[in-house]
Amino acid sequence: MKQSIYSLLEKHFQQQTNLEEEQQIEQFKQSKLQEYIVLKNLWQSNASINITDFDAEKAWKKVIKSQTNRKSIAPLRRIAAVAIVLIIGSLLAFYLMQRHNDPVMMEAYTQAQQIDSVLLADGTTVWLNRNSKLYYPKKFNGESRTVKLEGEAFFAVTKNPKKPFKIATNHSTVTVLGTTLNVNTDSLKTEVTVSTGKVNVKSAFSESNINLLPDDVALATKSGVIKSQITNPNYLSWKTGVFLFEDTPLRDVVHDLNTFYAKPIILDKDLEDLQFSARFEKTEQKDILEILKITLNLTIMETPNNYEIN
Numbered sequence: 081m082k083q084s085i086y087s088l089l090e091k092h093f094q095q096q097t098n099l100e101e102e103q104q105i106e107q108f109k110q111s112k113l114q115e116y117i118v119l120k121n122l123w124q125s126n127a128s129i130n131i132t133d134f135d136a137e138k139a140w141k142k143v144i145k146s147q148t149n150r151k152s153i154a155p156l157r158r159i160a161a162v163a164i165v166l167i168i169g170s171l172l173a174f175y176l177m178q179r180h181n182d183p184v185m186m187e188a189y190t191q192a193q194q195i196d197s198v199l200l201a202d203g204t205t206v207w208l209n210r211n212s213k214l215y216y217p218k219k220f221n222g223e224s225r226t227v228k229l230e231g232e233a234f235f236a237v238t239k240n241p242k243k244p245f246k247i248a249t250n251h252s253t254v255t256v257l258g259t260t261l262n263v264n265t266d267s268l269k270t271e272v273t274v275s276t277g278k279v280n281v282k283s284a285f286s287e288s289n290i291n292l293l294p295d296d297v298a299l300a301t302k303s304g305v306i307k308s309q310i311t312n313p314n315y316l317s318w319k320t321g322v323f324l325f326e327d328t329p330l331r332d333v334v335h336d337l338n339t340f341y342a343k344p345i346i347l348d349k350d351l352e353d354l355q356f357s358a359r360f361e362k363t364e365q366k367d368i369l370e371i372l373k374i375t376l377n378l379t380i381m382e383t384p385n386n387y388e389i390n
Contacts, residue, residue: 189213193342203238232264252300255280270300321362330354341365
């Protein structure tokens with residue numbers, strides 16, 4: 081059993097594998113389905129488990145030794161059963177050992193109509209956007225402060241030069257000392273926008289990395305990491321409720337408003353290029369829509385689930 085397959089399995093469970101690697105995983109599943117299922121269940125039960133340290137060869141050697149010491153060779157089915165039991169036992173022992181050594185992991189999450197904040201053990205504050213998850217330790221041990229993000233969050237990181245703060249996503253590792261930044265990640269990309277301080281963004285798929293300063297933006301995908309400048313003044317509107325529009329196409333106006341207000345706005349495609357200018361600060365959604373209606377001579381209909389602009 082090659083140890084490298086476990087590195088691929090970690091990437092696979094994090095949805096970071098390419099097509100060629102997925103083919104190797106599929107071959108492993110076909111030949112060792114039970115072991116794959118056990119590893120997957122262990123991974124899902126604790127996001128911090130490191131399966132690359134697991135040595136399955138020892139379990140197989142136990143199987144071989146137990147069979148060669150017998151006077152007669154057991155049927156193949158019995159050998160397979162013994163192998164599965166020993167591997168599962170080894171995996172469970174390994175898992176429990178890691179659970180004992182690793183810090184207690186916590187999980188914070190938000191739902192479709194919820195924005196929430198989390199205060200971490202080091203004093204860092206994290207604001208979670210809707211439908212987002214943050215995995216973090218109850219106490220930061222070791223040489224870094226590492227959390228994992230799914231979705232979007234704004235971080236106000238407490239400065240500690242001796243222990244950098246790291247944000248793990250599917251596409252990158254974001255390293256900061258003490259700064260404020262916004263991280264938005266999904267299955268296709270991770271976008272990092274820096275408000276204050278200095279940030280490093282390293283690709284999860286290569287050695288490429290870039291440094292960011294205030295008003296810089298990094299886009300991390302499976303292809304690598306690229307840097308640009310902030311073009312949307314409303315990138316933090318989901319958190320602040322403050323919007324600035326200057327001759328902004330209506331499609332972008334609606335997109336930005338939908339990041340903050342719970343009831344979505346649906347726009348007729350024929351109206352997407354209309355331009356609108358205004359500034360709003362935690363203004364009631366109905367008031368904004370009334371201003372849009374009067375300014376651009378629109379028809380707006382409210383339904384139980386959304387607003388429709390025609």
